[in-house]
Amino acid sequence: xxxxxxxxxxxxxxxxxxxxxxxxxxxxxxxxxxxxxxxxxxxxxxxxxxxxxxxxxxxxxxxxxxxxxxxxxxxxxxxxxxxxxxxxxxxxxxxxxxxxxxxxxxxxxxxxxxxxxxxxxxxxxxxxxxxxxxxxxxxxxxxxxxxxxxxxxxxxxxxxxxxxxxxxxxxxxxxxxxxxxxxxxxxxxxxxxxxxxxxxxxxxxxxxxxxxxxxxxxxxxxxxxxxxxxxxxxxxxxxxxxxxxxxxxxxxxxxxxxxxxxxxxxxxxxxxxxxxxxxxxxxxxxxxxxxxxxxxxxxxxxxxxxxxxxxxxxxxxxxxxxxxxxxxxxxxxxxxxxxxxxxxxxxxxxxxxxxxxxxxxxxxxxxxxxxxxxxxxxxxxxxxxxxxxxxxxxxxxxxxxxxxxxxxxxxxxxxxxxxxxxxxxxxxxxxxxxxxxxxxxxxxxxxxxxxxxxxxxxxxxxxxxxxxxxxxxxxxxxxxxxxxxxxxxxxxxxxx
Amino acid sequence: xxxxxxxxxxxxxxxxxxxxxxxxxxxxxxxxxxxxxxxxxxxxxxxxxxxxxxxxxxxxxxxxxxxxxxxxxxxxxxxxxxxxxxxxxxxxxxxxxxxxxxxxxxxxxxxxxxxxxxxxxxxxxxxxxxxxxxxxxxxxxxxxxxxxxxxxxxxxxxxxxxxxxxxxxxxxxxxxxxxxxxxxxxxxxxxxxxxxxxxxxxxxxxxxxxxxxxxxxxxxxxxxxxxxxxxxxxxxxxxxxxxxxxxxxxxxxxxxxxxxxxxxxxxxxxxxxxxxxxxxxxxxxxxxxxxxxxxxxxxxxxxxxxxxxxxxxxxxxxxxxxxxxxxxxxxxxxxxxxxxxxxxxxxx
Numbered sequence: 050x051x052x053x054x055x056x057x058x059x060x061x062x063x064x065x066x067x068x069x070x071x072x073x074x075x076x077x078x079x080x081x082x083x084x085x086x087x088x089x090x091x092x093x094x095x096x097x098x099x100x101x102x103x104x105x106x107x108x109x110x111x112x113x114x115x116x117x118x119x120x121x122x123x124x125x126x127x128x129x130x131x132x133x134x135x136x137x138x139x140x141x142x143x144x145x146x147x148x149x150x151x152x153x154x155x156x157x158x159x160x161x162x163x164x165x166x167x168x169x170x171x172x173x174x175x176x177x178x179x180x181x182x183x184x185x186x187x188x189x190x191x192x193x194x195x196x197x198x199x200x201x202x203x204x205x206x207x208x209x210x211x212x213x214x215x216x217x218x219x220x221x222x223x224x225x226x227x228x229x230x231x232x233x234x235x236x237x238x239x240x241x242x243x244x245x246x247x248x249x250x251x252x253x254x255x256x257x258x259x260x261x262x263x264x265x266x267x268x269x270x271x272x273x274x275x276x277x278x279x280x281x282x283x284x285x286x287x288x289x290x291x292x293x294x295x296x297x298x299x300x301x302x303x304x305x306x307x308x309x310x311x312x313x314x315x316x317x318x319x320x321x322x323x324x325x326x327x328x329x330x331x332x333x334x335x336x337x338x339x340x341x342x343x344x345x346x347x348x349x350x351x352x353x354x355x356x357x358x359x360x361x362x363x364x365x366x367x368x369x370x371x372x373x374x375x376x377x378x379x380x381x382x383x384x385x386x387x388x389x390x391x392x393x394x395x396x397x398x399x400x401x402x403x404x405x406x407x408x409x410x411x412x413x414x415x416x417x418x419x420x421x422x423x424x425x426x427x428x429x430x431x432x433x434x435x436x437x438x439x440x441x442x443x444x445x446x447x448x449x450x451x452x453x454x455x456x457x458x459x460x461x462x463x464x465x466x467x468x469x470x471x472x473x474x475x476x477x478x479x480x481x482x483x484x485x486x487x488x489x490x491x492x493x494x495x496x497x498x499x500x501x502x503x504x505x506x507x508x509x510x511x512x513x514x515x516x517x518x519x520x521x522x523x524x525x526x527x528x529x530x531x532x533x534x535x536x537x538x539x540x541x542x543x544x545x
Numbered sequence: 546x547x548x549x550x551x552x553x554x555x556x557x558x559x560x561x562x563x564x565x566x567x568x569x570x571x572x573x574x575x576x577x578x579x580x581x582x583x584x585x586x587x588x589x590x591x592x593x594x595x596x597x598x599x600x601x602x603x604x605x606x607x608x609x610x611x612x613x614x615x616x617x618x619x620x621x622x623x624x625x626x627x628x629x630x631x632x633x634x635x636x637x638x639x640x641x642x643x644x645x646x647x648x649x650x651x652x653x654x655x656x657x658x659x660x661x662x663x664x665x666x667x668x669x670x671x672x673x674x675x676x677x678x679x680x681x682x683x684x685x686x687x688x689x690x691x692x693x694x695x696x697x698x699x700x701x702x703x704x705x706x707x708x709x710x711x712x713x714x715x716x717x718x719x720x721x722x723x724x725x726x727x728x729x730x731x732x733x734x735x736x737x738x739x740x741x742x743x744x745x746x747x748x749x750x751x752x753x754x755x756x757x758x759x760x761x762x763x764x765x766x767x768x769x770x771x772x773x774x775x776x777x778x779x780x781x782x783x784x785x786x787x788x789x790x791x792x793x794x795x796x797x798x799x800x801x802x803x804x805x806x807x808x809x810x811x812x813x814x815x816x817x818x819x820x821x822x823x824x825x826x827x828x829x830x831x832x833x834x835x836x837x838x839x840x841x842x843x844x845x846x847x848x849x850x851x852x853x854x855x856x857x858x859x860x861x862x863x864x865x866x867x868x869x870x871x872x873x874x875x876x877x878x879x880x881x882x883x884x885x886x887x888x889x890x891x892x893x
Contacts, residue, residue, distance in 0.1 A: 372778050380776065389770040389777075392762075400766055400777055404759040411757075450777075 050128060050206040050238045051076040052097070055108040059092050059101070066092040067103070068262040074240065076112075077233040081253030082242045085281055085333070085494060085532075089262040090242050094209050097240075098131040099124035111207075130205030134212045136192040140185035147184055148199050170198050174228050189312075190221030197228065208232065209240045214248050215312070215335060226252050244333045246277055246533035278529035282496055297324030299359075300456050300488045301345060306354030306364075308340045313512040315340060318354070320507070320517060322457075322490065325483045329499035329520065330492035331528050332509030338492045341507075341514070342459050345490060346378035347371035359456060375456035381465060383443045390436040394418050394429055394446060401450040425449040426474060441471035448478055458482060460491040464498065476502055496525045496532075510534045556883045560875040567875075568868045577860055586865070589853030590846035598734040601741055602807055603819075603845035606631065606799035608744040610823030611830075611837045612751040613795030618832045619755055620788035621768030626674045626689025628820030629696035630667040630793045634800025635815040636700060637666025642722050642804070643708070652725040659726075660801045667797015668790045670696065675789035679782045685789075693820075700813055708811065718812035728806040737806040744802075745838075747795055752834040764788055796820065822848075825873045831880070844869055 052074040059067040067089045074080045084090045096103045099118035108115055111127055118124045121131070138147050148167055149158045167180045176194045184192065193213060200208065208229070214222050229239050229252065243249050249256055250272045257267045258280040265280045301322040308315045315337050322328055330338040343349040344356065347368040356364045358374050368378070380386035388397065395418040399409055402417070418431035425445045429438045435446060444467060451458065458479070464472040479489055479502075493499050499506055500520050508515040508531040515531060518540070530536045569579035590600050610627055617624035624630075641662035645655045670692060677688035705714040728737040755761040766774040767784045775781045803815050826844055830836035851865035 368775070369778060369780065378776060385770075386772045386776055389766045389773050391769040392766060396762055396766075397777075399759075400762060400779070407759065408753075408757050409759055409762060 050236070051110075051112050052207060052238060052240075053110040053113075054093070054097075055110060057093065057096060057107040057109070058104040059089075059096060059107070060104055066262050067096070070264050072257055072264060072267075074238060076238055077236045078254045079229060079233060079239040079241060079252055081249040081256035082240060082259065083244065083246075083249055083256055083277060083281060084259035085244060088259040088281075090259055091211065092262075093259070094131065094211060094240065094242055097124070098129055098209055100131075125200075125203055125205060128204060128206035129209070130200035130203065130207070131209040132193060132196050132200070132211065132213060134215060136189070136196050138184050138192055138196060140183075142184055143180070144178055144182050144184055144187075144195060145180035147195060148180065148202070150199070166202065167198070170201060174198070174201075174231070175224070188217070188221070190217035190225065193217065193221075193225060194228075206236075207238045207240070209242070211242045212244070213241070214243065214245060222248075244533060246274055246530070246535055249277075250274075274530060274533075274535050275526070278526050278533070281533075282525050282529045297486065300324050300326075302357045303345075304355040304357070306344065306351045306356060308337075308344050308349060309352050310340055310349070313337050313340060315512045315514060318514055322488050324486045324488060326505065327479075327483060327489045327491070327503045328517070329503030329506045330490065330509060331496060331499050331506055332492075332532055334494065336509035336532075337512045337514065338507075338509045339461070341509070342378075342461060342490060342492060345457070346376055346459050348378065375452075375454065376459065377451050377455050377457070378459045379447050379451075379461065379463065381461035383440070383447060384436055387447050388435040388443060391434060393432045393434055394422065394427070394438075395431040397435060397446065397450060401452065421449040425478070441467045444471065444475060448475060451482075454485060455482065455487045458487055458489045460489065462493055463491050464493070464495075472498075496528050499528070500525065508532060510537070513537065515540055552883065553880075556879045557876060560879040561872065563875045563879070564868060564872040567871050568864070571867065572860075572864075577858060582854060582858060582860060582864065585853045585857050586847065586850030588850070590850035595734060596849065598731070598736040600842070600846045600849045601736045603817075603848050604842050605740045605744045605802050605806070606817070606819040607823055607826065607845050608837060608841045609747055609795050609799035609802065610819050611826045611841050612744075612748045612834070613792035613799075614823050614827040615751055615755065615832060615834050615837065616764070616795075617788045617792040618827055619761065619764045619768050620785055621771070622678075622785060622788060623686050624671070624674065624689055624789065624792050625686050625824070626671065626692045627792060627796045627823060628816055628818070629689065629693035630670045630796035631800040631803070631816040631820050632693075632696040632700055633670035634663035634667035634797025635804045635811060636696075636703065636800070637797065638663035638801040638804040639703075639708070639719065639811040640666075642726055646722075656726060656728060656805060659805060660798065663801025663804070664794040664797045667795070667800060668793040671789040671793020671796070672786070675786045678789075679785060697813075700811065700815065704811060704813060716813055718808070719810045721810045726805070727809055728802075730806070735807070737802075740802045740806040743798065747798065748834060748837050751795075752837075755834055760787075822869070825869055829873050829876050 054070050054072045057067055057070040058065070070093060082090050082093070092101070095101045096107070097109060099121045109118075110116070116127055118127060118129070124130070139150070145160065145164060145167060149163055164180050171178055174197075176198065178191060178195060184195070187195065197208070213225060217225070229241070232239050241249065241253055255267060255269050256272070258265050258277065260281060260283060268276060299321050303318050303320045306318040308318070312335070318341070330341065332338050340349060344351055347363065347366055347370060350365055354364065355362060358371070358376065361374065363371060363374065384390050395414045398418050398421055399414045415431050421427070422429065422431065425448060427438070427442050427445045427449065429442055429446075435443060438446065444463065463479070464475055467475070483489060500523070503520045505517040506520050506523060506528065507517055508528060510532060511534065527536070531540070565583070572579045572582055589596060591597055610631065614624060614627060638659045641659040642655070645658070648655070673692055674685050674688045677683040678685045704718055708719045710720050728739045730737050755764070763774070763779045764784055766777065766779055767781050771781055799819060800815065803817070804811060808815065822844060826837065826841050830840050847865040847868055851862040854860040854862050854864055
């Protein structure tokens with residue numbers, strides 16, 4: 050199936066997520082879509098698979114015919130199916146029942162016939178799945194296989210895969226790639242969305258690179274990694290005046306710390322973070338930075354090793370113990386994790402302070418709120434509910450909630466989605482904290498921000514962590530390659 | 546304008562009018578006169594002092610239960626188990642009375658002990674729901690509902706088993722306690738000014754607890770965003786437990802009042818459904834303590850007023866329940882509509 054995007058635009062409020070995309074994907078090809086987080090890859094794919102509507106004037110042509118898709122079901126009717134990063138299946142159900150879902154069959158499905166179809170298809174693609182087994186017994190890779198089979202059976206001719214190699218084993222990845230390579234023989238088209246350079250290079254016939262919503266270019270083999278990185282992250286690096294606070298004693302130290310969640314395992318982390326230091330965590334979403342940061346906050350219990358704060362062993366202690374010892378964690382999901390919708394700014398400031406007595410002094414609370422609102426330049430009134438504030442002002446409110454003094458501040462995407470004025474303001478406030486001897490660990494998908502504000506950088510890739518790298522001695526290019534999983538041998542990431 | 550407090554009140558009045566309208570339609574459909582029915586209900590509740598005293602008798606447990614529920618609702622918890630907590634309060638009060646039946650202690654002390662016993666009984670029962678929720682991952686609605694049935698069964702068992710009347714056990718309950726075990730009543734009326742005072746003090750305490758204290762603010766933070774509350778340093782599950790304990794104690798207090806001031810014994814339906822009715826009141830007042838008194842009084846009046854209906858008009862007294870239910874539904878519906886209007890107003 051031949052796909053053509055013509056002048057595709059998509060706005061979310063003020064954000065221009067897709068800017069005038071023109072792209073033709075020939076029938077029977079494996080097309081890679083590459084870009085960093087927020088580059089507009091997912092938006093474009095959601096438009097193609099009927100999840101969201103593009104702005105008016107945008108056009109999608111399938112085999113030369115303009116189509117309008119109002120829902121994913123519509124897209125499937127047109128032969129377009131999407132494999133999501135998290136498989137959209139029903140774990141408590143049997144594999145066969147899952148397979149039958151979404152099938153335009155009669156009220157009583159013919160299970161015998163379906164079993165035959167299922168086994169036939171499984172043999173053709175070399176999958177070994179027992180239709181009577183339950184979905185929750187499958188690995189992520191096997192669930193992908195099930196989803197591919199379901200889509201094939203529904204007559205899908207164009208497969209969209211969103212970061213399919215996250216969380217599956219190398220063997221399963223090889224199997225997935227082998228399957229995908231068979232598709233073009235039958236004139237089926239594959240769109241492979243990823244940020245992993247290696248995967249894209251080994252699989253795709255052609256690659257389109259997106260940056261900040263724009264299609265920056267297309268590449269065909271032989272690929273040059275350097276070229277990819279340049280296109281993904283942009284050439285010009287505008288490093289402003291870097292200010293480093295004098296670095297003092299060790300605040301946080303991790304000795305042989307191992308972390309685990311459902312997807313990732315990180316082994317033997319050894320890092321020391323000193324007073325007044327800023328550590329930037331680089332890496333694609335879900336490469337292990339969240340796990341690392343939450344472990345430093347006491348929200349994730351390490352499976353091994355020792356976490357010490359100013360010489361005190363805090364391993365296995367709860368977040369509240371960390372907090373009492375001067376650790377503060379500012380999550381990225383502001384209204385989900387950081388602030389309480391329905392409560393006012395004043396309420397928040399009162400909650401963050403140590404209680405004095407039983408009754409709240411409303412007048413003092415009001416004064417405190419006015420003071421903080423002024424000094425943190427928050428556009429809002431003491432009695433504004435937090436959910437009524439804009440993102441930037443919510444972020445400032447989060448910062449205004451930080452206690453004094455603090456030893457360690459952990460920030461997830463402190464400036465994501467903020468205008469430049471807010472970004473500068475927030476970093477100004479954070480650097481003040483560093484001068485007061487607090488250390489900062491922050492994660493960001495903006496490499497320039499990382500280079501600009503960090504003293505040292507840790508790069509994450511699929512659960513691997515680099516040695517702390519001096520921010521003055523590295524570059525956007527080097528970080529970009531490491532994030533994409535390249536060049537790890539050169540830097541000798543010993544935690545691999 | 547729509548955003549103001551005034552519009553909220555206006556919409557609630559519309560809800561009230563709509564519910565009376567629906568109930569009128571029901572009455573017309575069975576050839577009964579709505580005005581006649583409403584007039585009889587009014588007469589039956591506010592018509593004479595004796596009847597108004599009955600309204601207050603119903604008002605006391607209802608207000609206590611509502612006060613308790615405001616605390617659990619603030620913590621974002623649906624304490625359906627409040628009904629069982631009332632029952633356990635009554636059982637515990639009865640147990641204390643029975644324990645001191647032969648003692649020489651002054652009755653006032655025994656009454657006080659019995660009332661505290663009731664509060665502890667209710668709180669323990671609520672703690673079960675809380676423990677199931679916090680440590681067992683059982684939703685408080687399911688846990689509470691289950692415990693309600695256990696509480697009812699326990700009452701029946703006690704009345705027909707260990708605590709049965711000498712001779713034959715009967716649905717009319719245990720043997721009534723001596724007069725000196727009763728909270729003092731007003732002359733010739735069934736209402737105890739003590740009970741009324743305790744209920745009013747309880748709602749005032751809850752009002753200030755939720756409005757003006759760190760405890761109340763933390764409770765609200767836990768209720769509105771459990772995760773953020775935890776990150777702000779609030780011990781979240783402990784606060785959930787506290788709210789269960791407070792609500793249970795207040796529900797238990799309601800049960801204690803039923804024994805100490807109204808029935809003077811344990812009867813099978815000692816809670817009289819005030820737990821569930823309290824849930825409706827709490828929802829209707831949108832969890833704001835300040836409205837608890839008038840609305841609880843209104844609901845109590847509907848309950849008592851409807852007793853007139855079968856006598857005078859041959860209508861079933863459950864009509865009050867229909868009116869209460871419809872009223873809550875309309876109040877929620879109308880509030881939803883108001884929010885929609887507000888949103889529309891903001892968009893244009």
